Amino acid sequence: MAKRTFGIDFGTSTIKVYKNGNGIILLERNAVTTVGKEKRPVAIGEKAYEMYEKAPPSIHVSLPLSRGVVSHLKDMVALWNFMGEAISGRKKLKRCQFYIAVPADITEVEKQAYSKIITQSDSMPQKVCLIDKPIADAYGLGLxxxxxxxxxxxxxxxxxxxxxxxxxxxxxxxxxxxxGGNDFDRAIQNYVRKNYNIVIGLKTAEQIKIELVSAVESDRSYTVVGRDVLKGLPGKITITSREIYPLVxxxxxxxxxxxxxxxxxxxxxxxxxxxxxxxxxxxxxxxxxxxxxxxxxxxxxxxxTTDDAQKTVVAGIGYLAEHPKIAAKYAVPLEQ
Ligand SMILES: Nc1ncnc2c1ncn2[C@@H]1O[C@H](COP(=O)(O)OP(=O)(O)OP(=O)(O)O)[C@@H](O)[C@H]1O
Ligand SMILES: [Mg+2]
The missing domain is CATH 3.30.420.40 (ATPase, nucleotide binding domain)
Structure with missing residues (x-):
C-alpha cells in the first residue's frame, strides 16, 4: 500500500490516531494553545490543557470541540497542523489519505466541518473520507x-x-x-468551590472523578490541593466518594x-x-x-464492557482505513 493512510477519532477530550501498518500511534488531549491574531499554535495536548483556566490573556487556550461538533474550526486546524508534524516524522504529512469517524446524529454541515480540519490544514490530503462513528465503533469491537x-x-x-x-x-x-464525563468534572469543580471555598482546575476535578466516581456504593477518599478563595492561599481537602455520588x-x-x-x-x-x-x-x-x-x-x-473502551472507535476507523473497499460502503459523501 503506497499511500500513507490514517484513521482518526477526534474526541472532545482525546484525539486518537491510527496509522496504516502501525496501529494506534497517538492518544492526545484535544486542546491547543495559540498566540496572536493569526493563532500560531505553541502547545497542544496535555501541555495546552494544563494551561487551561490559568493562561495570561495574551495566550489563548482552546478546547475546539464541544458536544460532538467542531465549535472552533480555526483552532482545530491549528491543532492539527501542530499534531501533523508530530505524527508524520521526518516525512511531511502531505498527499495522505484520512478516514475520520463522525457522530451519526449531527447535521451534514456539522459532519463536513470534520473534513475541513484536514482540508484547511497544511496536510494537502489526497483523500478525506467520513464514516459514522457507530459503524467504526462496531468494527473496533470486532462485531x-x-x-x-x-x-x-x-x-x-x-x-x-x-x-x-x-x-x-x-x-x-x-x-x-x-x-458525558466532562459534566462530572464540572459538577465536582463547582461542588468543591461552593462547599469548601477551594478553587480547583478541571484537570484536578477529572482526577477526583477517576479516583472517586462510582455508580455503586463505595467508600473511598482522595486528597487534593486547590486555592482557598477566602485566604488566597493553597488549601488541602479530602473528598469522599459518598459526596461525589449525588453530583453525578x-x-x-x-x-x-x-x-x-x-x-x-x-x-x-x-x-x-x-x-x-x-x-x-x-x-x-x-x-x-x-x-x-x-x-x-x-x-x-x-x-x-471492554478494557479498550476509549480505543474502539479509532481501532474501527483504522480497520476501515486499511480496508478501503469495505469503508466505501459506509462513506458519508463529501461536498465538492
Ligand atoms: N477510569 C475512569 N473513570 C471515569 N472516567 C474516565 C476514566 N478514564 C477516562 N474517563 C473519562 O472518559 C472521558 C474520555 O473518554 P473518550 O476518550 O471516550 O471521550 P472522547 O472521545 O474524547 O469524547 P466524545 O466522544 O464525547 O467526543 C473523559 O471524560 C475521561 O475523564
Ligand atoms: Mg469519543
Missing amino acids: DIERSRGIMIANLGADTAEISVLSLGGIVVSRLLPY KDIFYIFAAQISSLLEHTPPEISSEIVHNGIYLTGGTSFVEGLNQLLANEVRIKIN
Whole structure:
C-alpha cells in the first residue's frame, strides 16, 4: 500500500490516531494553545490543557470541540497542523489519505466541518473520507455488523453519549446526547468551590472523578490541593466518594432512560437480537465503577464492557482505513 493512510477519532477530550501498518500511534488531549491574531499554535495536548483556566490573556487556550461538533474550526486546524508534524516524522504529512469517524446524529454541515480540519490544514490530503462513528465503533469491537440483525452500542464519552442501533450493515437509529464525563468534572469543580471555598482546575476535578466516581456504593477518599478563595492561599481537602455520588447520579439514570427508550422504539426482530447479545458499552466514561451494573439493572439487559473502551472507535476507523473497499460502503459523501 503506497499511500500513507490514517484513521482518526477526534474526541472532545482525546484525539486518537491510527496509522496504516502501525496501529494506534497517538492518544492526545484535544486542546491547543495559540498566540496572536493569526493563532500560531505553541502547545497542544496535555501541555495546552494544563494551561487551561490559568493562561495570561495574551495566550489563548482552546478546547475546539464541544458536544460532538467542531465549535472552533480555526483552532482545530491549528491543532492539527501542530499534531501533523508530530505524527508524520521526518516525512511531511502531505498527499495522505484520512478516514475520520463522525457522530451519526449531527447535521451534514456539522459532519463536513470534520473534513475541513484536514482540508484547511497544511496536510494537502489526497483523500478525506467520513464514516459514522457507530459503524467504526462496531468494527473496533470486532462485531459482524453486516450479518447481525441487531447491535446496540452506547458510546459514553467526555462531552457526549452516542447510543446507536445497527442492523445488517446500517445504522437504524442513533442519538447523540449532550452528556458525558466532562459534566462530572464540572459538577465536582463547582461542588468543591461552593462547599469548601477551594478553587480547583478541571484537570484536578477529572482526577477526583477517576479516583472517586462510582455508580455503586463505595467508600473511598482522595486528597487534593486547590486555592482557598477566602485566604488566597493553597488549601488541602479530602473528598469522599459518598459526596461525589449525588453530583453525578442523575446522568447515570439519563443514560439508562435513553437506552430503554431507544430499545422501546426498536422493531422486535432487531431488539430480540440485542436482548440476546447484550448492549455494548464503549467510551472512557464506561470505566465508571459499577455503571455497567446500574445500567443492566435499569434496562434489564446484559451489558458488555471492554478494557479498550476509549480505543474502539479509532481501532474501527483504522480497520476501515486499511480496508478501503469495505469503508466505501459506509462513506458519508463529501461536498465538492
Ligand atoms: N477510569 C475512569 N473513570 C471515569 N472516567 C474516565 C476514566 N478514564 C477516562 N474517563 C473519562 O472518559 C472521558 C474520555 O473518554 P473518550 O476518550 O471516550 O471521550 P472522547 O472521545 O474524547 O469524547 P466524545 O466522544 O464525547 O467526543 C473523559 O471524560 C475521561 O475523564
Ligand atoms: Mg469519543
